[in-house]
Amino acid sequence: MKGSFSEAKVFQVKPEKIEEFKSLASQMAESQEKREGCLGIRYMKRFYVFDDINEKPRKLTRIVKCIKYYSYWEFDSIESYAKATSWFFETYNQVFRLLIMPFDINCGESLF
Numbered sequence: 105m106k107g108s109f110s111e112a113k114v115f116q117v118k119p120e121k122i123e124e125f126k127s128l129a130s131q132m133a134e135s136q137e138k139r140e141g142c143l144g145i146r147y148m149k150r151f152y153v154f155d156d157i158n159e160k161p162r163k164l165t166r167i168v169k170c171i172k173y174y175s176y177w178e179f180d181s182i183e184s185y186a187k188a189t190s191w192f193f194e195t196y197n198q199v200f201r202l203l204i205m206p207f208d209i210n211c212g213e214s215l216f
Contacts, residue, residue, distance in 0.1 A: 108143055109185045110178045111211040116170040121202040129173065132196055136177060139191065141184025148174045170204045178214065185211070 117125045129147050136145040150172040152161035179185040200206060 108178050108180060108214040109182045109211070110176065110214045111185065111189070111209060113175045113177075113210075114208040115173040115175070115199070115202075116204045116207070117173055117202055118170060118204055119167045122171055125171075125173065125199070125202045128196070128199060128202070129175075132192075132199070133175075135195070136188070136192065139179075139184070139188035141180040142188065143178040143180060144176075145178075146176045148176075150174070182213075 115125070133145050133147055136142065150164070152163055154161050177185075177188075179188065
């Protein structure tokens with residue numbers, strides 16, 4: 105949607121906290137979707153990696169130091185996004201104890 109505002113987060117989850125994170129992510133997504141101005145929320149687990157762009161992606165088979173999860177959250181405006189982000193940090197600060205480091209946040213205006 106042109107004119108929308110989006111955020112992508114990268115979560116680096118501790119291997120021993122995977123089940124706890126998956127449960128919390130389900131709760132977070134359900135609540136995030138209800139925020140005013142939310143156009144959508146998605147979570148993804150990184151299962152595959154490209155070794156060769158001419159081949160299909162290879163499934164990851166072992167954990168090196170963390171499991172990466174990503175979220176994509178889209179809003180009708182930057183104002184709605186700002187309110188929802190404040191709410192998220194107040195409501196779900198317990199997510200930080202499941203991560204090897206604070207999550208990365210990338211946000212900006214959606215192109216199309």
